[in-house]
Amino acid sequence: xxxxxxxxxxxxxxxxxxxxxxxxxxxxxxxxxxxxxxxxxxxxxxxxxxxxxxxxxxxxxxxxxxxxxxxxxxxxxxxxxxxxxxxxxxxxxxxxxxxxxxxxxxxxxxxxxxxxxxxxxxxxxxxxxxxxxxxxxxxxxxxxxxxxxxxxxxxxxxxxxxxxxxxxxxxxxxxxxxxxxxxxxxxxxxxxxxxxxxxxxxxxxxxxxxxxxxxxxxxxxxxxxxxxxxxxxxxxxxxxxxxxxxxxxxxxxxxxxxxxxxxxxxxxxxxxxxxxxxxxxxxxxxxxxxxxxxxxxxxxxxxxxxxxxxxxxxxxxxxxxxxxxxxxxxxxxxxxxxxxxxxxxxxxxxxxxxxxxxxxxxxxxxxxxxxxxxxxxxxxxxxxxxxxxxxxxxxxxxxxxxxxxxxxxxxxxxxxxxxxxxxxxxxxxxxxxxxxxxxxxxxxxxxxxxxxxxxxxxxxxxxxxxxxxxxxxxxxxxxxxxxxxxxxxxxxxxxxxxxxxxxxxxxxxxxxxxxxxxxxxxxxxxxxxxxxxxx
Amino acid sequence: xxxxxxxxxxxxxxxxxxxxxxxxxxxxxxxxxxxxxxxxxxxxxxxxxxxxxxxxxxxxxxxxxxxxxxxxxxxxxxxxxxxxxxxxxxxxxxxxxxxxxxxxxxxxxxxxxxxxxxxxxxxxxxxxxxxxxxxxxxxxxxxxxxxxxxxxxxxxxxxxxxxxxxxxxxxxxxxxxxxxxxxxxxxxxxxxxxxxxxxxxxxxxxxxxxxxxxxxxxxxxxxxxxxxxxxxxxxxxxxxxxxxxxxxxxxxx
Numbered sequence: 195x196x197x198x199x200x201x202x203x204x205x206x207x208x209x210x211x212x213x214x215x216x217x218x219x220x221x222x223x224x225x226x227x228x229x230x231x232x233x234x235x236x237x238x239x240x241x242x243x244x245x246x247x248x249x250x251x252x253x254x255x256x257x258x259x260x261x262x263x264x265x266x267x268x269x270x271x272x273x274x275x276x277x278x279x280x281x282x283x284x285x286x287x288x289x290x291x292x293x294x295x296x297x298x299x300x301x302x303x304x305x306x307x308x309x310x311x312x313x314x315x316x317x318x319x320x321x322x323x324x325x326x327x328x329x330x331x332x333x334x335x336x337x338x339x340x341x342x343x344x345x346x347x348x349x350x351x352x353x354x355x356x357x358x359x360x361x362x363x364x365x366x367x368x369x370x371x372x373x374x375x376x377x378x379x380x381x382x383x384x385x386x387x388x389x390x391x392x393x394x395x396x397x398x399x400x401x402x403x404x405x406x407x408x409x410x411x412x413x414x415x416x417x418x419x420x421x422x423x424x425x426x427x428x429x430x431x432x433x434x435x436x437x438x439x440x441x442x443x444x445x446x447x448x449x450x451x452x453x454x455x456x457x458x459x460x461x462x463x464x465x466x467x468x469x470x471x472x473x474x475x476x477x478x479x480x481x482x483x484x485x486x487x488x489x490x491x492x493x494x495x496x497x498x499x500x501x502x503x504x505x506x507x508x509x510x511x512x513x514x515x516x517x518x519x520x521x522x523x524x525x526x527x528x529x530x531x532x533x534x535x536x537x538x539x540x541x542x543x544x545x546x547x548x549x550x551x552x553x554x555x556x557x558x559x560x561x562x563x564x565x566x567x568x569x570x571x572x573x574x575x576x577x578x579x580x581x582x583x584x585x586x587x588x589x590x591x592x593x594x595x596x597x598x599x600x601x602x603x604x605x606x607x608x609x610x611x612x613x614x615x616x617x618x619x620x621x622x623x624x625x626x627x628x629x630x631x632x633x634x635x636x637x638x639x640x641x642x643x644x645x646x647x648x649x650x651x652x653x654x655x656x657x658x659x660x661x662x663x664x665x666x667x668x669x670x671x672x673x674x675x676x677x678x679x680x681x682x683x684x685x686x687x688x689x690x691x692x693x694x695x696x697x698x699x700x701x702x703x704x705x706x707x708x709x710x711x712x713x714x715x716x717x718x719x720x721x722x723x724x725x726x727x728x729x
Numbered sequence: 730x731x732x733x734x735x736x737x738x739x740x741x742x743x744x745x746x747x748x749x750x751x752x753x754x755x756x757x758x759x760x761x762x763x764x765x766x767x768x769x770x771x772x773x774x775x776x777x778x779x780x781x782x783x784x785x786x787x788x789x790x791x792x793x794x795x796x797x798x799x800x801x802x803x804x805x806x807x808x809x810x811x812x813x814x815x816x817x818x819x820x821x822x823x824x825x826x827x828x829x830x831x832x833x834x835x836x837x838x839x840x841x842x843x844x845x846x847x848x849x850x851x852x853x854x855x856x857x858x859x860x861x862x863x864x865x866x867x868x869x870x871x872x873x874x875x876x877x878x879x880x881x882x883x884x885x886x887x888x889x890x891x892x893x894x895x896x897x898x899x900x901x902x903x904x905x906x907x908x909x910x911x912x913x914x915x916x917x918x919x920x921x922x923x924x925x926x927x928x929x930x931x932x933x934x935x936x937x938x939x940x941x942x943x944x945x946x947x948x949x950x951x952x953x954x955x956x957x958x959x960x961x962x963x964x965x966x967x968x969x970x971x972x973x974x975x976x977x978x979x980x981x982x
Contacts, residue, residue: 272937286929286939293921293929293937299772302807302814321867330981333867337935340875342867345982390867392982 220707222268224427225314225361226573227663227704230495231429233575235705238667239712240727245669245681245691247728251713252290254283254722259622261700262717264314265361265573265661267322268706273715274317274336275722279310280326282334288708290724294339301328303353305605307377313426313571313701314361316369318389325358325371331387345392347371347385354605355380361427365437365468368395372424376442376488379419379608384428384439384464386471396471400424400441400459407473408458416453419602421445422460425490426571430468431506434523437468438495438508442488446600448554448610449484456481461489463510465525475525480514481547484554485538485561485595486613487514490571495522498581498643509643511574511585513567514538518546519643531646533639534568534589537561554597558614564593564634565613566657573661573702575670580684582640582649584670586658591617591634620659620698622720625675627656636674638662640687650687652680661702663714671714673699679716679723695723754828762829765822767882773812776884776976778833789834797827833884841885842969849974852967859971862956865978871935873956874903878980888972892963895956905955906930908940909947916940920950 226233240248256262260278267274273287282296304310304327316323321342322334329350333342350356355378363370368386376382382400387393400422402408412420423442430437444453444460461480466473480487494509500519508522515536519529527546538561539548552561568587575584593613600610616633636658640649660673668684675698681691697719705714715724767776778786793808794800804823807815818826853859862873879888890897899905906920908928916938918930928940928948942948959968 270937284937286927286937289927289939291922291924291927291929291939293931293939297768299769302812335864335867335871335875337937338864338871338875338931340864340871341877341980342864342875343877343982344980 221270222266222704222706223317224267224363225265225316226427226429226492226702229365229430229432231427231492231573232494232496232578232664233492233573233661233702233704234577234664234666236666237705237707237712238665239707240665240669240714241667242669242683242690244727248681248691248693248714248725249728250693251288251724251726253724254285254290256720256722257281259720261309261311261620261622261698262720262722263309263311263359263701264717265702265704266715266722267315267317268704268708269317269336271708272336274315274322276312276314276324278312280312280324280332282315282322282324282339284336284339287706287713288711296334296339296341298324298326298332300326301352304328304357305352305355305378306357306359306374307607311359312361313359316362316364318364318367318369321389323362323364323369323389325360325362327357327359328352329356329358329373331358331362331369331371331392333389333392343392345387347373348394349383354378360424363427363430363437364389365430368468370428370437370468372400372428372439374423374425374442376421376423376445377447377607377609378605379421379445379602380423381418381420382422382424382442384424384466384471386468398464398466398471398473400464401444402458411455411458413452413454419445419608420453420457420460421447423488423490425488426492426573429493429495431495431522434506435468436465436474436522438463438465438493438522440489440491440493440510442490443483443486446602446608446610447484447486448595448613449597449600450482451597452600454482457483461487461514463489463493463508463520465522477518477520477525477527477546479510479512479516479518479546482551484597485514486565487512487538487567489513491569492573493522494574494576494583496576496578496583496643500528500644507643509574509576509583511569511583511587511641513563513570514548515563515568516542517583517585517641517646519646529643529646533585533641533648534587534591535562536568554595556597558594558596560592560594562590562592563588564591564615564617565595566591566615566617570659572659575662575664577664577668577684579666579668580640581643582684583643584662584664584684585639585641586660586662586672587637587639588617588657589635589637589653590632591615591657617657620675620700622697624696625656625677625698627676631655638670638672638682638687640684652682652687652689660699660716663703663705665705671703671705671716673703673716673718675699677718679703679718679725693723693725695719695721697721754825754832758825758828759832761822762825762827763832765818766826766829769816770826771882776880776882778830786830787833789831797824800827836886841889841972842965844966844969844971844973846970846974846977848967849970849972852963852971853974856967857959857963857971871931872933876975876978878978880976880978881980883975885972885976888975889968892959892968892971894960895954895958896952899952899954905951905953907947907949907951908945910940911944911946
């Protein structure tokens, strides 16, 4: 495949996602596999009938025992991924044999709330882009593994808590990233860099400051430490030239007394002009959040029939327990419905604003869903064939939230009291689950965007930290914390195949076609497992 | 692994004994330590050990310790309250890093001419035709190694040698290889990896390629660098300018 053709594929990924597969090669060129965030592949070699013949082809073992959250890219027959925290690896995608490793040692000053992780790379022509946990954006030659440039992202000082874990998004000739660090009192931002030079082209502050619309939603100087992390990759609508990103929680997480107001644009989805970074619209899911229900999900773009008419929709399965449908041209709220038990609000009004939000107290208050949310950063999928939205979700999870005083100190955690919950944080290694079902479980739900109704649900005993991949043969590829890689029937949710990969499936599975064979890659534990049909 | 542990264990004992006799480490200690140092330490300390202000690890003197034992503890434990992090090196590995650092102090850097980076850059892009094979910051070709951050890992004296005698010390990362396939095609490129069943190359055409050994008639890792010697192409001052330019390439902005 030529450079020119690949450039085209990236640019018109929107179209490519819907195109049929005529050749023997099918690549995976962005975090979600397309610019729409659907994580849906047109590949059909693996079907419900032959899925029983899936066979392990090769394994990549990361040197790190950190959670393996990267979705690999496959371009020109080469798989590129990131070994946590920030080593880039190039492998032969058919055999897994390694061509080169670009090792990067992040500054020891880097601090992260939730793991020294990375969610993957972006590619533009022959250059790979990686954002690092110590606040740098690195461009690497995709052929040689040699450095092109390594820039400090302005203002993202790692010693003050800024970090980058997101897979960048390339839109035209720009590389877009966003900062994490919402647990350290940073002021988050999205920024676009020229793909050739690394020069910053635009910046959008996810926390509105003086002179910016939304500044009035922050009391006093609280915007300075307002958080608003970007944890996962945004999406892009080429027709509207808008790029969409989910924004994380306000800081401090679990005490809102010092930041009275709605705290824009925390817990929101923002729609930005891809050329200038100008805000076109926003929708805030959880105003003045005190539960850490950040909107760290993929804003999935889908053209659906809404009440009998075609509509450019955005589907958003939110950490706060609601599934939302928005009009992505203007941010209009169309639908919001719970997909898990929710007690933090009595419900949404006609504009989607939550009513009667439960305040935190010094004695502690038990709230559903728990602090990890009804879902989290793991990618959902949308199939234009079934017209269903597939959401990895947690059921019956709750936490006791307790209000405690919190003071900002540069570089220190700025959160308040960590809520208690029966489900332990994910750690590498074997998983143990001795909980009762009412203490939390996991599942994959198929949701009808027209009604918000659950079409089916596949339940797991333990929770899920994995994304979902949909294919045009109406299969779903996913997994769970208990260590199974799974294939489900996209129409019914029936389990078609499983393999014990021995560690929590920790990324969004992806698929590619090479040499006439369809491969599927799951990261689990600290390794990447690649399957194809037995020959 | 066991073998390496034994070797490093021997290294420790030997190094400790040698310490009393004036740090007479083995060449293997120094080489191993150099690889570890360049892979893990140069981002802060620089290739010559003087990357952190007021610290010069290449001087043969250390501010916080004198004996190898003292410095091994610092390499492994870090220095709390500073940017020096703890590491996962074994004592044997840390010992080889010290061997390497002590070797820097005794390696000849005298006699090197002072160069000018701007003139060196002009030579790099002009008369030297370096970009025909090498790239810096994405500009240039892929035949030879990318030099975008070569100044962050290679010492001036090493760069000078690589320019004058390119085949004298080809790093294993940059070994040229030639493959002749059973159907008669000859493929040349840089050896990236190999195993019992496959060979992986960056072809001179710029393509990453995995070859099944069952399809290969001949496979050779070449000892001659495809890079020409610049001994007679550039004068001593020009070489010094080029070296000075290369040492400025740290990759980070």
